Amino acid sequence: MKKAIYPGSFDPLTLGHMDIIERSSKIVDELVIGVLNNSAKSSLFSLEERVTMIKEMTHYIPNVTVGSFDGLLVDYMKEIDATIIIRGLRAVTDFEYELQIAQTNHVENPNVETVFLTTSLQYSYLSSTIVKEFASHGGDISKFVPAVFINRIYERYGITQSKK
């Protein structure tokens, strides 16, 4: 039984995240999307909102569930009995940080392995930060996030669809 976790902030969930979720759910038995509760970072959507949004978008994938954690990922993994970490790699800029984290997690718990999925070409530029930057200026985010989130994201910036 291969149980994996795909951890991240998902603030908000993007089409790049969805791509990694769909692809990784096919290579493991169970996939838990672990939403990070990072109290040091102010987020656009609360932890509960992010969890709900991801559930909304993934309910059609039978082996995917959504959870949340704070503190160390390896501790949460013990709690839920997962041994594989899924991460997405977009560019070389992701690589150094991801390698360091993966190695640290492996030292913390040698049973834990990190699996990297390379981003699909059409999402290689995409990040939650880019989505927020564009949305805050009323930019078109329809190619970045699931359609049902578009208005919810604009609303956070006081932008109504009619103004667009």
Ligand code: ADP
């Ligand atoms: P974090 O704050 O941990 O970086 P994110 O929500 O930004 O959380 O990202 C979670 C994971 O999804 C990371 O592994 C990141 O590399 C990956 N990811 C983010 N955007 C994309 C994308 N466009 N294509 C592939 N992977 C992505």
